Amino acid sequence: MSHSAEIESLAAELHRNAIAISLYCEQSNIPHKSLKSVTPATLIPDDAPASLQAAKERIKEAALRLTQLASDPREFLNSFQVEYQQLACLRWLCHFKIPEQVPLSTSMSYEAVAAATKVPVRQLKSAARMAITRNFLQEPEPGQLAHSSISAAFVNVPSFNDWAVFMASTSAMVATNLVEATQKYGETKSKCETAYNVWQHTDLPFFDHLQLDQERTRQFASYMKNVTSAKGTSIEHLLTGYDWDSLGNATVIDLGGSNGHASIALARHFPNLQFIVQDLAETIEKSRPNMDSFDLKDRITYEGHNFFTPEPRQNVDAFLLRMIIHDWPDAESIEILRNIAGSLKPGGRIIIMDTVLPAPGSGPRSVEAALRVRDLAMLETHNSKERELEEWEALLKAADSRLQLRSTHQPSGSMMSVLEVVRDDSVSTNGHS
Numbered sequence: 485m486s487h488s489a490e491i492e493s494l495a496a497e498l499h500r501n502a503i504a505i506s507l508y509c510e511q512s513n514i515p516h517k518s519l520k521s522v523t524p525a526t527l528i529p530d531d532a533p534a535s536l537q538a539a540k541e542r543i544k545e546a547a548l549r550l551t552q553l554a555s556d557p558r559e560f561l562n563s564f565q566v567e568y569q570q571l572a573c574l575r576w577l578c579h580f581k582i583p584e585q586v587p588l589s590t591s592m593s594y595e596a597v598a599a600a601t602k603v604p605v606r607q608l609k610s611a612a613r614m615a616i617t618r619n620f621l622q623e624p625e626p627g628q629l630a631h632s633s634i635s636a637a638f639v640n641v642p643s644f645n646d647w648a649v650f651m652a653s654t655s656a657m658v659a660t661n662l663v664e665a666t667q668k669y670g671e672t673k674s675k676c677e678t679a680y681n682v683w684q685h686t687d688l689p690f691f692d693h694l695q696l697d698q699e700r701t702r703q704f705a706s707y708m709k710n711v712t713s714a715k716g717t718s719i720e721h722l723l724t725g726y727d728w729d730s731l732g733n734a735t736v737i738d739l740g741g742s743n744g745h746a747s748i749a750l751a752r753h754f755p756n757l758q759f760i761v762q763d764l765a766e767t768i769e770k771s772r773p774n775m776d777s778f779d780l781k782d783r784i785t786y787e788g789h790n791f792f793t794p795e796p797r798q799n800v801d802a803f804l805l806r807m808i809i810h811d812w813p814d815a816e817s818i819e820i821l822r823n824i825a826g827s828l829k830p831g832g833r834i835i836i837m838d839t840v841l842p843a844p845g846s847g848p849r850s851v852e853a854a855l856r857v858r859d860l861a862m863l864e865t866h867n868s869k870e871r872e873l874e875e876w877e878a879l880l881k882a883a884d885s886r887l888q889l890r891s892t893h894q895p896s897g898s899m900m901s902v903l904e905v906v907r908d909d910s911v912s913t914n915g916h917s
Contacts, residue, residue: 491553498546501539508536517633519619522588525633530715534896545848568656570618573611575652577620578645582612583631583638586621591628646706654700658683658864665864672867673813679864690865716854716899719749722806722837725895725902728754731833734801737762739791739824740808743771744784747804751780760797762789791820795827803828806837807900810858813868814879821883825907833890834905839870840892855899876903886911 505528509516517527528536555563577583585600586592594612598605612621612629621635631639638644661679669677675689686693694701711717728750735758738747747759761772765788772786789796791808803824809817824834841859842852859870871879873892880887888908894901 491550494546494550494553498543498550501542501546504539505536505543508532519632520622520624522631522633522636525637537897541848541851545850548850566617569614571652571656573614574618574620574648576607576611577615578638578648578652581645582608583621583635583645586629586631586635586639588631588636588639591624591630593627594629595627597629641710643706643710646703647710650700650703650707654704655861659860662860662864673815675813675866675868678867715897717807718898719746721895721898721900722746722902723749723753725837725893725898726835726904728757731757731802734758735760736802736804736835737795737797737800737824738804738806739820740805742767743773744786746806747784748780750804751783757783759784761786762791764788764790791823792816793823795824798827799829800824800827800832801829802833802835804835804837808838809836809879810838810862810870811866811868813866814882817868817879818883821880821887825884825887828907830907830909832907834887834907836876836903836905837900838903839899840876840894840901840903841870841872843872858899880905 506516508514508528514529515524517524527540580601580603582597582601582603585597594605594609598608601608613623615621615635616623616632619632619634622630622632624630638648658678658680661683664682665677665679668682676687678690680690680693681687684693688696694704733756736747736750738744738759738761740763741747741761742763744759744761747761750757751759761768761784763771768786768788775781775786778784805820809820812820821834828834839855839858841855844852846852855870862868862870877889880889884907886907886909887905888911889903890906891904892901893904
């Protein structure tokens with residue numbers, strides 16, 4: 485295909501899907517999103533039909549590819565200059581809580597905003613005007629600052645501010661030290677030899693070191709709350725992405741389950757299931773609900789347990805591991821799986837909800853890029869990784885050859901996949917039937 489044909493094909497794809505979304509909004513009496521308006525904040529509602537959600541993703545993918553196709557090498561490099569300055573300006577604006585000072589329904593002069601936040605007017609103008617090029621804030625009249633749909637969300641959802649600050653002041657800084665980590669440590673799987681360790685000049689693992697800084701710990705918790713509640717990682721995908729009724733009247737151990745968020749959601753939807761939430765004793769003590777008033781106390785219990793030690797319960801129906809394995813390098817991941825494999829009953833299952841990386845170029849670049857962000861973040865902070873399907877299979881085999889991957893399913897709109905693993909005792913522990 486020639487470049488002229490490719491650019492026309494991408495433009496047609498964008499146009500076709502834009503019409504579909506525009507028609508849906510008109511027929512559903514949903515206002516059209518505009519770069520000049522504060523509302524609505526989203527192009528289509530979260531509960532729009534799956535076909536429209538797919539159309540939205542195709543628009544983003546076509547727009548990305550058109551931009552890449554239209555860019556020459558100099559423009560490619562310049563785009564990174566723009567992006568790192570935009571990120572730096574987002575950090576600056578959020579650090580000084582600029583969005584909080586701008587009214588939601590009207591504009592405010594730069595001078596008034598600067599006075600209210602005690603920052604220099606010159607710096608405010610430079611930072612805000614760069615952010616405006618990314619649709620964060622807007623300048624409806626010369627010298628007047630107002631909200632865009634994106635910046636208004638930072639007022640309506642204050643934790644977005646923590647997300648932005650943590651991403652810009654920690655995650656981005658860690659990423660820039662990957663070169664130095666490679667130079668210093670070379671090939672390593674140690675959780676104490678990462679880009680984070682280089683940046684912070686520490687020998688402590690990420691979480692141990694993070695706990696020394698209360699403010700960053702708070703920001704990280706807020707950031708993770710947003711990440712885990714985002715549509716791509718919504719608990720809804722766990723509810724719909726697996727046939728939980730197929731377990732029958734079963735008890736599920738939620739390994740590393742923290743406050744039991746996943747178990748609580750599952751218990752409310754599947755009355756045939758009982759749950760045991762296991763995590764470190766101190767985590768359980770801090771995060772479990774008040775059991776005296778807990779309406780599911782007859783179906784959900786909490787236990788202190790370190791998953792790097794053998795599972796104390798035997799003949800277990802099923803284990804749930806949601807966003808657990810990706811935190812750990814292969815050796816530790818194998819240990820976790822090995823510790824529970826022997827406790828499963830024959831035919832028992834391990835339901836894993838985690839990222840399965842696509843083969844390079846096998847899907848939309850925008851989706852693949854978002855997944856590879858997760859992979860790099862795991863590498864830079866934990867020396868762990870997100871895994872391709874073949875790597876998941878190798879991990880299971882190394883832990884216990886009786887663990888057989890029965891199915892893999894990525895629910896529509898989910899960043900993660902559900903892997904169903906079954907203990908098959910027809911396969912001996914040495915791998916032979």
